[in-house]
Each structure stands twice: as structure tokens, then as C-alpha cells.
Amino acid sequence: MKNTAPSPDLVNDLLIRGIEEIGLQYIPLQIASFITYLEELKKWNKAYNLTGLRTDRDIVIKNFLDSLLFCQVIPNEIRSVADIGSGAGFPGIPIKIMKPELQVVLIEPTQKKALFLKHICHRLALQNTQVVDKRIEDVSGITVDALVTRALFTAGDFMKKAGHILNNHGILVLSKGPKLQEELKGIQQAAVSVHDRILPFVKTTRHLVVVKT
Numbered sequence: 001m002k003n004t005a006p007s008p009d010l011v012n013d014l015l016i017r018g019i020e021e022i023g024l025q026y027i028p029l030q031i032a033s034f035i036t037y038l039e040e041l042k043k044w045n046k047a048y049n050l051t052g053l054r055t056d057r058d059i060v061i062k063n064f065l066d067s068l069l070f071c072q073v074i075p076n077e078i079r080s081v082a083d084i085g086s087g088a089g090f091p092g093i094p095i096k097i098m099k100p101e102l103q104v105v106l107i108e109p110t111q112k113k114a115l116f117l118k119h120i121c122h123r124l125a126l127q128n129t130q131v132v133d134k135r136i137e138d139v140s141g142i143t144v145d146a147l148v149t150r151a152l153f154t155a156g157d158f159m160k161k162a163g164h165i166l167n168n169h170g171i172l173v174l175s176k177g178p179k180l181q182e183e184l185k186g187i188q189q190a191a192v193s194v195h196d197r198i199l200p201f202v203k204t205t206r207h208l209v210v211v212k213t
Contacts, residue, residue, distance in 0.1 A: 008035065010056075011038065012031060012035065014057065015031050015035070015060060016031060018200040019031075019098075021200040022065065022068050022069060022071070024071055024072075030097050030098060034060075034094070034097060036123060037064075037089075037093065037097075037124065038056060038059055038060065038064075040116075040120055040123055041088060041116075042056075044116050044119070048112045048113070048116060050087070050088040050116055051087075051088050061201050061202055063088075064094050065199060065200050066090070066150070066175070067090045067091030067093075067094035067150070068095070069208060070091045070095055070148055070175070070208065071098050071099060072197060072208070073197075073208045073210055074095070074148075074173060077145075078145045078171070079101075079103060080102065080104070080105070080143075081102050081103070081104050081144055081145065081146045081147075082104075082105040082107055082147050082148070083105070083106050083107065083148050083149065084147055084149045084151060084158070084161070085107070085108065085149055085150075086106040086108040086117060087108060087110075087113055088113060088116060088117075089120060091148055091149075091150055092104050092105075092106045093121075093124075095148070096126055096129055097124070097126075100127070102128075103128045103129075104126075104128065104130070105129075105130045105131075105142055105144060106129065107139060108131065109133060109135045110133075111133060114131055114132075136161050139165055142165050143165055143166065143167050144167060145167050145170050145171070146166075146170060146171045146172070146173060147162050147166055147170070147172045148172075148174075153174065154183040155172065155174060155183060155192070155209060155211055158172055158174060168213075170213055171210055171211060171212050171213065172211040173209070174209045175209075176207040176208075177207070180209070191213070192210070193210045194207050194208070
């Protein structure tokens with residue numbers, strides 16, 4: 001059977017074009033980190049089924065670039081971030097790769113996913129990055145400036161489940177699809193800002209919801 005996987009050069013080009021379209025600055029080491037991340041994710045995916053996406057193109061666009069949209073709305077003054085329900089590291093690890101100055105906590109209760117997160121953090125030499133293999137409700141002793149998630153929380157449920165690890169005047173950042181208004185019920189609208197962003201190449205609109213507490 002003919003191998004239809006993109007070549008490393010095509011993956012490299014896809015990453016660079018996508019990151020530039022999002023409007024982020026990058027250095028070659030960051031592109032190399034994403035390529036290593038892709039290789040390790042595919043290797044582990046054969047045994048652990050970490051993502052339903054199978055092609056390099058889909059993983060780059062729908063996991064990496066989709067996660068990097070968060071970087072557009074995280075304020076510069078934020079110093080620490082927790083990714084709730086991180087799974088295989090989305091959006092937390094792409095955010096960390098592009099914003100290495102951040103302290104990042106990856107919270108993922110599923111053991112096989114948490115094991116992969118620890119492996120990839122070591123493989124990419126990500127400093128100031130912690131993996132917590134607990135349910136968010138059971139996490140204590142950690143506080144951060146921002147909570148991020150791509151998991152299927154409503155804004156209200158997200159705050160109830162994870163708000164106890166958020167610093168005073170911290171923020172929540174969620175990526176939402178078409179049912180945005182329904183999912184914002186129960187949240188004071190004055191505290192909410194919605195930033196529409198276009199996912200490169202597929203031109204899908206993502207609603208990045210920032211909730212100030």
C-alpha cells in the first residue's frame with residue numbers, strides 16, 4: 001500500500017504556515033518540538049489510543065494549531081496555567097511550547113494519558129511543567145492564574161469543578177463551538193468576553209471564551 005503520510009518537510013511547512021496565520025512568533029526549536037510531539041503521539045497512539053485523529057495533517061491542525069488559538073487570548077500578565085482534562089496535552093503542551101515562560105499544570109485523571117504527558121514533558125525538556133493524575137475535584141495545594149480546557153465543560157460547570165485552584169482575579173479560557181450562548185448560561189455576562197478565531201486551513205470558527213473572576 002502506498003504511504004500517504006506527509007513528508008517531514010510538508011509537516012514542517014504546515015506548522016510554520018499555521019503558526020504564522022495565527023499570528024505567533026516562533027523559533028526553529030519550537031517547530032522541532034512540535035514535530036517530536038507528533039512523532040511521539042503517533043507512536044503511543046498505537047497502544048493507548050490517545051487521539052482519534054490519525055493523519056499528520058489532522059493532528060497538526062485540529063490538535064496543535066487549535067490549541068495555539070488559546071495563545072491569542074491569554075493575557076501577557078498571566079504567569080501560570082492549568083489545563084483541565086488535558087488528555088494527550090491539549091491545549092496545555094502547545095501553549096507551553098510557544099510560551100515557555102509560563103508555569104503549566106496538566107491535570108489528567110486517566111493513567112495512560114497521564115503517563116504519556118509525563119513522557120512527552122521529559123522528551124521535550126519542558127521546564128516548570130507538572131502532571132497531576134487526579135480528577136480536578138480532588139486536586140489541592142495548587143493555584144494558578146488561568147484555567148484552560150478543550151474538554152466538554154460549560155463555563156458554569158468549569159468554574160464549579162476547577163475554580164478552587166484559581167487565584168483571585170484569575171481567568172477561565174474555554175474553546176467553544178456553535179452552541180456558545182447556551183453554554184454561557186449562569187455566567188455573569190459582564191465577566192465574559194468572546195474572541196472569534198479562525199482555525200487555519202480548515203477555516204472553522206472557534207469561540208474563545210474568557211471569563212474573569
